[in-house]
Amino acid sequence: MPRLSLPWSPSSRWSRIQIAGWILFAASAAVLLTRNLRQPPAPPPEAESRKSAPSQHSVGAWWFTGAPAPAGEPADLTGVWFGEPIADLSKAALPGQEMVLTPFGKQRYETVDHSKNPTGQCLPPGPVRIMLMMLPMMIVQRSDIVLFLSEYQRTYRMIYTDGRGHDPDVKDYPEWMGSSVGHWEKDTLVVDTVAINDRSWLDVWGHEHSDQLHLTERFRLVDPDTLEQLATFEDPVFFVKPFTIRKVMTRQIGDRILDSACLENEKDQKNLVPTFGAEGRGR
């Protein structure tokens, strides 16, 4: 009678080797399978993702010092800052500090042509609008100068804090960004700006100014991550009395200044039609 030979019956030396082989095979297969199962699913390729990956920077980026200055000492404003954009300067005025237009100022505001908006032509925003934009700004501070480097058109303001005054001829040669000098009053940077080219607008709503505009700004860290700007406007041609606006900016940690070349893809100019006063604001 022939013997029934089964692999699990260790009746011979040969079948014992076979069984050992099967066990080794099964064990390696199990290890390989479980290892593959434990691997997380592969992320979708970059091209498939419609949203961009978040920035990899974190606290500790070079512009973040994180060290508050002693009370009453000049603060370090160095950092990337951003605050809610302001479309209508008069809405940002402090209580009791409202903007009151002169008859001439009112007439200009009611007839301003929005198709002539200077930034629509990629001209510089001026020292006021640069602060109201929807784009962040980097401040780099030294003891003798403070630089406001805006992402908007990569424009900048230079504020000399080395004790100098305005050059005597600045008003004869007005600048798009004006002439700025500053000094520290305890923890507050006080900036004085004159000689501002009267072609710039003060806001997107079409408030204008004359070449007599005198801007006084006070910058202060409310806390290490909050920058407060109080800006006082004096311009007897356009405004009955000085008025002051407030803007608050928040430290942008992990953001960077992006490219912003206004003429690169400018296509609005050819479509603009003359649009005056209130008609050009809102819809």
Added chain:
Amino acid sequence: MSRFSLAVFAALGWFPISPLLAHHSFTAEYDSKKPINFSGSVTRVEWMNPHIYFYVEVKRPDKMTANFAVEGGSPNVLRRMRWGKNSIRVGDVLAVKGFLAKNGSNTVNAITILLPDGTSLFAGSSYYESK
């Protein structure tokens, strides 16, 4: 017009535009009385400052095609809303809600864009002061 775009067309209804959606040059360039709502395939994308543009070819029932230049927001603002140059791609069939230019050209200011994967891209053109 594909079945997809017809469905999108039907699904999009007009909603009142918030007064926040205001832009300096909006009324100098676009006509709030000329809302437009269309879908078609993207033929070109310009991810550049001061505004992104993309171009959409719309197939009409009479077999003719219409081409629209669609203006969106600033690429920098969109980037901070996590949109990027891959968000809109050539060949995408998408739906656009916006306003036509006053000068009669086929230029559109996009208010929202419905992407093929169903997500909505707020173009941000009219709200943000980007130029």
